[in-house]
Amino acid sequence: MFIVAMATIKEVARRARVSAGTVSNVLSGAIPVSERLKQRVLEAVRELDYHPNHVARSLKLRQTKMLGLVVSDITNPFFPQMVRGAEDAAWKHNYILITFNSDDRQDRERQLLSALRTRRVDGILLVAAATEGDLSHIQCVMEAGIPIVAVDRALESLQVDCLTVDNIAGAQECVHHLIERGHRRIGIITGPPHLPVARDRLEGYQRALAAAGLPFDAAFVRDGAFRAEGGYQAALELLSEVRPTAIFTSNAVMALGVLRALNEMDLESPRDVAVATFDDPPFAEAVRPQLTSVAQPSYDLGYKGVEILLRRIHEPNRKRVSQVLKTELKIRASTEPRTSAMEHDWRHTSAMG
Amino acid sequence: MFIVAMATIKEVARRARVSAGTVSNVLSGAIPVSERLKQRVLEAVRELDYHPNHVARSLKLRQTKMLGLVVSDITNPFFPQMVRGAEDAAWKHNYILITFNSDDRQDRERQLLSALRTRRVDGILLVAAATEGDLSHIQCVMEAGIPIVAVDRALESLQVDCLTVDNIAGAQECVHHLIERGHRRIGIITGPPHLPVARDRLEGYQRALAAAGLPFDAAFVRDGAFRAEGGYQAALELLSEVRPTAIFTSNAVMALGVLRALNEMDLESPRDVAVATFDDPPFAEAVRPQLTSVAQPSYDLGYKGVEILLRRIHEPNRKRVSQVLKTELKIRASTEPRTSAMEHDWRHTSAMG
DNA sequence: GTGCGGATCTGAATCGATTCACATTCCGGA
DNA sequence: TCCGGAATGTGAATCGATTCAGATCCGCAC
Numbered sequence: 022m023f024i025v026a027m028a029t030i031k032e033v034a035r036r037a038r039v040s041a042g043t044v045s046n047v048l049s050g051a052i053p054v055s056e057r058l059k060q061r062v063l064e065a066v067r068e069l070d071y072h073p074n075h076v077a078r079s080l081k082l083r084q085t086k087m088l089g090l091v092v093s094d095i096t097n098p099f100f101p102q103m104v105r106g107a108e109d110a111a112w113k114h115n116y117i118l119i120t121f122n123s124d125d126r127q128d129r130e131r132q133l134l135s136a137l138r139t140r141r142v143d144g145i146l147l148v149a150a151a152t153e154g155d156l157s158h159i160q161c162v163m164e165a166g167i168p169i170v171a172v173d174r175a176l177e178s179l180q181v182d183c184l185t186v187d188n189i190a191g192a193q194e195c196v197h198h199l200i201e202r203g204h205r206r207i208g209i210i211t212g213p214p215h216l217p218v219a220r221d222r223l224e225g226y227q228r229a230l231a232a233a234g235l236p237f238d239a240a241f242v243r244d245g246a247f248r249a250e251g252g253y254q255a256a257l258e259l260l261s262e263v264r265p266t267a268i269f270t271s272n273a274v275m276a277l278g279v280l281r282a283l284n285e286m287d288l289e290s291p292r293d294v295a296v297a298t299f300d301d302p303p304f305a306e307a308v309r310p311q312l313t314s315v316a317q318p319s320y321d322l323g324y325k326g327v328e329i330l331l332r333r334i335h336e337p338n339r340k341r342v343s344q345v346l347k348t349e350l351k352i353r354a355s356t357e358p359r360t361s362a363m364e365h366d367w368r369h370t371s372a373m374g
Numbered sequence: 375m376f377i378v379a380m381a382t383i384k385e386v387a388r389r390a391r392v393s394a395g396t397v398s399n400v401l402s403g404a405i406p407v408s409e410r411l412k413q414r415v416l417e418a419v420r421e422l423d424y425h426p427n428h429v430a431r432s433l434k435l436r437q438t439k440m441l442g443l444v445v446s447d448i449t450n451p452f453f454p455q456m457v458r459g460a461e462d463a464a465w466k467h468n469y470i471l472i473t474f475n476s477d478d479r480q481d482r483e484r485q486l487l488s489a490l491r492t493r494r495v496d497g498i499l500l501v502a503a504a505t506e507g508d509l510s511h512i513q514c515v516m517e518a519g520i521p522i523v524a525v526d527r528a529l530e531s532l533q534v535d536c537l538t539v540d541n542i543a544g545a546q547e548c549v550h551h552l553i554e555r556g557h558r559r560i561g562i563i564t565g566p567p568h569l570p571v572a573r574d575r576l577e578g579y580q581r582a583l584a585a586a587g588l589p590f591d592a593a594f595v596r597d598g599a600f601r602a603e604g605g606y607q608a609a610l611e612l613l614s615e616v617r618p619t620a621i622f623t624s625n626a627v628m629a630l631g632v633l634r635a636l637n638e639m640d641l642e643s644p645r646d647v648a649v650a651t652f653d654d655p656p657f658a659e660a661v662r663p664q665l666t667s668v669a670q671p672s673y674d675l676g677y678k679g680v681e682i683l684l685r686r687i688h689e690p691n692r693k694r695v696s697q698v699l700k701t702e703l704k705i706r707a708s709t710e711p712r713t714s715a716m717e718h719d720w721r722h723t724s725a726m727g
Numbered sequence: 728g729t730g731c732g733g734a735t736c737t738g739a740a741t742c743g744a745t746t747c748a749c750a751t752t753c754c755g756g757a
Numbered sequence: 758t759c760c761g762g763a764a765t766g767t768g769a770a771t772c773g774a775t776t777c778a779g780a781t782c783c784g785c786a787c
Contacts, residue, residue, distance in 0.1 A: 027491075027518050029773055040737045045775060052776095055735065070514065072492045076438060077773035079429045080742050096458050098656070101448045108448075108475060117489065120473050122461060136470065139425045141380075161423065165380055249656065277660030284662060303451070303602065304657035307630030309637060382743055393767045398745060405746095408765065430743035433772050 028069035037065040048073065079141070088330060089137035089145040090120045090323075091130065098273060098302040099319055100148075103172070106323030107146055114331055116143070125150045131158040137167075144168040144330045146323075152176055152217050168333040172326040174218055175343065182333055183343040184326045188218055188299075191315040191348030192225025192269070193232075195297050198313070198350060199267045200233045202358055204295060208265035210255040210275050212247035219247070222271040222299055241265060245275040252278025260286055266294060267356070273300035276312060296355040310354035318346045381422035390418040401426065432494070441683060442490035442498040443473045443676075444483065451626060451655040452672055453501075456525070459676030460499055467684055469496070478503045484511040490520075497521040497683045499676075505529055505570050521686040525679040527571055528696065535686055536696040537679045541571055541652075544668040544701030545578025545622070546585075548650050551666070551703060552620045553586045555711055557648060561618035563608040563628050565600040572600070575624040575652055594618060598628040605631025613639055619647060620709070626653035629665060649708040652701075663707035671699045 034041045039058050046052040047062040054062070065071070079085040090107050092100045104120060111118045119142060123130040130150045135158075137145055145167060149159070152174050159179060163169055168182075175183040199207055209226045212219030223242065230237050240263050245251035252275025259265055260282065270276040276298035283290055290296045290310050298305075301316035329342060387394045392411055399405040400415040407415070418424070432438040443460050445453045457473060464471045472495060476483040483503045488511075490498055498520060502512070505527050512532060516522055521535075528536040552560050562579045565572030576595065583590050593616050598604035605628025612618055613635065623629040629651035636643055643649045643663050651658075654669035682695060 027494075030775095031773075041774075042738075042776075043736060046736090049775085053735080058736085070518070072488065072518070074433075074494060074773050075492045076429055076432045076494050077742090078775075080427075080433055080744095080773080081775050083742070085429060094458070095448070095454045095461075098451070098454075101451075101454050104473075105447070105449050105475060108473070112474075117472050117474075117493065119470050120457075120461070121465075121470075122458060135425065138380075139428045140470065141427060141429050165423070165425070249660070274656065277657060280660045280662065284664075302657075303627065304630060304655075304661065307602070307633045308657065308661045309633065311634075311637070383745095384743075394744075395746075395768075396766060399766090402745085406765080411766085427743050430772090431745075433743085433774095434745050436772070 027074070028071045030071075030073065033062065033065045033069055033071050036069065037061040083141075084143050085141050086116050087140065087142045088116050088118055088327065089133075089140075089142040089147075090118050091123050091133055091137075091145065092120070092148045093125045093150070094122050095120065096122075098304075099300055099317070102319035103323035103326075106320035106325075107327045108323070110324040110327035110331075114327075116327075116331070123148075123150050127151055127155075127158075134158055134162050138162055138165060142167065144170070144334050146170050146172055146326045146330055148173045149176055151215065153178065153215075168330060168337065170326050170330040170333065172322055174216070180341055182329050182341055184322060184329055185343075185345050186317050186322065187345050187347055188221035189225040189228065191317070191350070192222040192271070192299060193229045194225075194348070194350050195299070195313070195315045196226045196229035196269055197232065198352065199269065199295060199297060199356060200229060200235070202267075202295065202356055204265075204267040205235060206241070206263070206265045206267070208241045208243070208259040208263065208268045210243050210245040210252050210259070210268065210270045210279065212245065212271045212275075214244065216247075219271055226269060238263075245270065245278065247272050247275060249274045249278040249281075251275060253282050254278070256282035257286070260288065260294070268294060268296050270296070270298040273298050273302045273305065273312075273314070276300075276314075277304075277308075280308060290355050291357045295357075301349075301351055305351070305353070310357075313353045313356040314351050316349045316351050318348070321346060380427070381424045383424075383426065386415065386418045386422055386424050389422065390414040436494075437496050438494050439469050440493065440495045441469050441471050441680065442486075442493075442495040442500075443471050444476050444486050444490075444498065445473070445501045446478045446503070447475050448473065449475075451657075452653055452670070455672040456676035456679075459673035459678075460680045461676070463677040463680035463684075467680075469680075469684070476501075476503050480504055480508075480511075487511055487515050491515055491518060495520065497523070497687050499523050499525055499679050499683055501526045502529055504568065506531070506568075519690075521683060521690065523679050523683040523686065525675055527569070533694055535682050535694060537675060537682055538696075538698050539670050539675065540698050540700055541574035542578040542581065544670070544703070545575040545624070545652060546582045547578075547701070547703050548652070548666070548668045549579045549582035549622055550585065551705065552622065552648060552650060552709060553582060553588070555620075555648065555709055557618075557620040558588060559594070559616070559618045559620070561594045561596070561612040561616065561621045563596050563598040563605050563612070563621065563623045563632065565598065565624045565628075567597065569600075572624055579622060591616075598623065598631065600625050600628060602627045602631040602634075604628060606635050607631070609635035610639070613641065613647070621647060621649050623649070623651040626651050626655045626658065626665075626667070629653075629667075630657075630661075633661060643708050644710045648710075654702075654704055658704070658706070663710075666706045666709040667704050669702045669704050671701070674699060 030041045034044045047054050121133045127150045170182045172184050175185050211223050243255035245255040256279040297313040299315045301314040305312040305314045383394045383397050387397045400407050474486045480503045524534050524536045528538050564576050596608035598608040609632040650666040652668045654667040658665040658667045
């Protein structure tokens, strides 16, 4: 293997006829160096196109200026924004990000955390695969002295900083909006019940019903597994069984499944069924009808997550923080008021089903 | 700052009553160690929860097992798949990925490459901000001995491996499909003309027209800057000026803009206007109508890109490779045949405009 | 001319893992 | 019993930057 060696600090030193320490001082600026030598050093740096070896620096300083970021799956349209936010914040503070996908599998998460630990990252931003049960692998990393911030999904049982979104309030506000529009038969397609995020959104749904004095009926609840296919299947079932006049999905990809189901059943939104969803991906405004949705501050989740993490790195003994970001309801065409004629029609039809 | 030091190889050695070298040999498996000592070492490793310091390892071995990945913007739905592919391939070969966004800005790209260089990544996967003009910052990195693979956008003027998509053929096939469906007035919304990707797709459009003996009219070409807003504006213009019966967009986010424009102008696809687009994001099947699209093998772009890069890292003197991946045309509802009545109607209208 | 303080610089130790020259052990065969 | 050589271990040098104790230099006051 042919290696083109990069210049080292010693070569720069030799060329500038100074010691390595002086080169270091010039570049770091920590200790003043005479103008004469400084110029010599800078010229040598330029001539050799010297780029300090950050690996050696990390070893000596015992900090890598690297942060780990573990998300479920970057392919899920919710995460890119968050990753982008995290990256921007990290870059701003001269840190770099190592991003991993866990696919929400705990065994993989365990491996990833182990890899990050061996790489000596200074801290980890974690969207935990599971938030309950055996969290020992996370605990271990913390005990090894690597700060962790739980993003999007809180880890109540661990002493970690958490940055989450108010899922309950977001879902509640949205379902309340549906109720306000006259809907009484509202279906919900949820995510995997073992995920608190999914449970919280269901909780918001229930609270909205309760607040309006409406009864809760489990037949209107389906698990779409947070996936498009699941949303599709769940929608087919709901529409052919309990006939809701509105469907609320707990994330956006499932909403796509719902739209596909409507398509196939030759139903139209909002005429036949109102649709609203958690998440507000770019396509929400492009689909027909445009989707009423609960926008999460996903960019902020990443950006602030990194800021909390950096703060923790510098103040390891700071009090544990747990911040909850608000969602924003974006009302669009998919929940526009229906005509009373249509409403009547559906009432009639569903009574027959 | 309170530091919880992690165990070092020396501590493991002391606890197992062996030398550091022996611990290293046990863990790497390169040199055989007697069963007796091996067990002692492994037990010490377990007791101390030893995780080798990869930073020290990198310094000594002069390889970090890190790859850099520079994309335009992870927020663009085309990239997550690619990043995921790259990450999977990297992880499989025990490499990690450092992902950056350049926003297609050359100054930023320069900084990112410099950062990657100082970090001593073993190689870089680059979606270049520009493919022509001053590419010296890229050239420098290569001269420093860091292999680069240009993904998605070729760098013809540099001696780098390239992995791209056949944009010309993909666009041509798609436009040919529109022609086959009877369209004669076909608008195209392109990306920034300084990007070869955009130029190639336009080239494919032109070739399709030429192959069918249709004249090329610049009035049917608009620049949508690869952004939703641009696609929206361009569509409004096209539809109110030259009245195409079909619109082809050079990327998917612009197609979203087109759909929004149709929405606002109260036009319907495919009844009034057929729509087809380059890129095949998840929402292509969810929007109404489902979008005919040119699917890029974006996951493969990342996966194979990393494999080419790793191959280059191990064989620096290998002949330069330049691989072109094929696209796949996915025909969906947005280009379904129109009735002749409709066609007539439009001919009439456009003649008036 | 001498001495002294401050400003600059140098040189060596250090971070933690790898590796290689060398030391030690152990075994069979003579 | 002794030797050769294979098998197994040890210890020190090394990677490249940082940092700090100590060396050197300079000007100035006495």
